[in-house]
Amino acid sequence: MTDQVIDVTDLRRSYAGGFEAVRGTSFTVGRGELFALLGTNGAGKTSTLEVLEGLARPTGGTVRVLGHDPYRERAAVRPRTGVMLQEGGFPSELTVDETARMWAGCTSGARPAADVLASVGLGGRGGVRVKQLSGGEKRRLDLAMALIGDPEVLFLDEPTTGLDAEGRRETWDLVRALRDRGTTVLLTTHYLEEAEQLADRLAILHEGRIAATGRVADVVASQxxxxxxxxxxxxxxxxxxxxxxxxxxxxxxxxxxxxxxxxxxxxxxxxxxxxxxxxxxxxxxxxxxxASLEEAFLQIAKDATNEKETVR
Missing domain, CATH: 3.30.70.980 (YebC, transcriptional regulation domain)
Structure with a gap:
């Protein structure tokens, strides 16, 4: 088994009408590494993540997760991955416990639902219907269901949106613990402090291309x-x-x-x-x-825009 759990080479993804959201990105993520994919709205983060999760096929290039094509070989990849989407979309009339049991029934090697709910701070909310949860609690439920299969690779798309400061910090601690256990994590977030606190390495996307990549400290030190x-x-x-x-x-x-x-x-x-x-x-x-990651991010995005204008 290779140490590169995620391998992306010249990934391209286009939509109807010819819009190219991802324009030849390449990066790798090692086993047990937390990799952050950053970018402004429309930079191509979610489009990239959906290909890695096996939810969409690439227009060009190659993607491998755990050595497999996540779209064509979904059966080999999906049981070993956890996915937290920007919105979970669980049935609103089910309770938290019912949702967890339903999800566990669809997941290979599921952990006890009560343990997973307790790990994200929902242990006392089992009888509450999903529609009655706060926005932050719904994000906790999304995270719990991503973790219920004890995944080797975890995809987190904006995991702390809607959480208060305490909930965000608790989620950070949980994600750190998962990484320390050897889980490979790919994170997208608009909270640059979150990436600075959690990521081992990162890539900054700008208009579908990688404008900068490397260890967090090195990217920050470039400014x-x-x-x-x-x-x-x-x-x-x-x-x-x-x-x-x-x-x-x-x-x-x-x-x-x-x-x-x-x-x-x-x-x-x-x-x-x-x-x-x-x-x-x-x-x-x-x-x-x-320098901070926020300053580095803003300057890199500005430089990428200026370079594009110069080329024109």
Whole structure:
């Protein structure tokens, strides 16, 4: 058995009318890895996920999950995977317990329904009808049914939409525990903090193509850190120490607020504070921060758009 549980090569997916939602994406996901697929609305995330889940055939390229074509060899793949769609669509009149028993009856090697419901915080809601659940509770039920077969590969499409902060954190802990047990997880999410907290690696999709991929730390590190502060009265940007030797790659000034972009955060911040100490001034509204995944995501999407416009 290969260590690459998911293998996508030059995947393309088109819809009626000729719209190409996925335009030649390639990536792999290793056993026990959590891989996040990110992108703005319409980037091709769900279109890619549906092919991997065996719900649609690719227009071009090849996809393998656990060594099999998930669409043509669905019988070999589906019992070993769990799928959490953006909306579960369970019968609204069934109770939570009835839904779990129904789903278990359709699942090979199903875990005890009570155990799965308890693991997602629905242990005390078994007698409640699905239509009476809150939005967050419905997402918990969706997750429970994705886990009931104890899958080797878990597909999570926006798993924490509708959850409050506590529920989101609890879901993160559960997903981490699954990964630590060896479950391979492919996640799509609009919550960039979620991807930053959970993912081992990620890919950022933009208009059907991968604009960036790699370890989360490496993608974030591709963007500069930032230092912002308010210039003291009587001082101007030219009074600051020379910026280029400090790894400052750019800056902008708005009123008296200065923002520096640097690849050497500690060095630049130390030099700036040393200058302020020597000048006997205070840098008000001082904010020193490393790049975040959100900043990297926005810049990568912007660069991809600019590159496309340049090609045109």
């Amino acid at each position: 500069p850190s930032q230092i912002s502060f308010e210039l003291p009265e009587g001082y101007f940007p030219g009074d600051l120490p020379p910026l280029a030797p400090l790894g400052v790659t750019g800056h902008d000034v708005q009123g008296r607020t200065v923002r520096l972009r640097t690849d050497e955060l500690q060095r630049a911040a130390t030099a700036l504070l040393t200058w302020a100490e020597g000048a006997g001034v205070a840098l008000r509204r001082l904010d020193v921060r490393a």
